[in-house]
Amino acid sequence: MPRSRGSQAYLVLLLATGVGLGLVVVGSWRLGLAVLGGTFVAASLLRMIVPQDHVGMLRVRGKTFDVVWTMLLGASLVVLAVVVPPPAS
Numbered sequence: 001m002p003r004s005r006g007s008q009a010y011l012v013l014l015l016a017t018g019v020g021l022g023l024v025v026v027g028s029w030r031l032g033l034a035v036l037g038g039t040f041v042a043a044s045l046l047r048m049i050v051p052q053d054h055v056g057m058l059r060v061r062g063k064t065f066d067v068v069w070t071m072l073l074g075a076s077l078v079v080l081a082v083v084v085p086p087p088a089s
Contacts, residue, residue, distance in 0.1 A: 004054045004056030017036060030081045036074075038077035
């Protein structure tokens with residue numbers, strides 16, 4: 001088990017990403033994208049609050065870049081899941 005809180009959070013986020021991708025594969029793409037987007041938003045929030053010495057695998061670049069990029073990506077996925085109209089029957 002990883003020692004840093006950030007690395008532990010990373011593993012949980014990785015599992016949630018797998019769940020979201022699994023939902024997309026089985027056909028529930030809206031829910032899958034919402035789960036993926038929520039996971040990225042959670043990663044962004046965790047990157048903001050986890051102390052620098054415990055960030056572990058949550059760190060990709062600088063803190064500002066990590067927070068802004070993952071928040072933008074997560075919010076975009078959630079908006080995509082909500083905004084795309086269902087197919088006409």
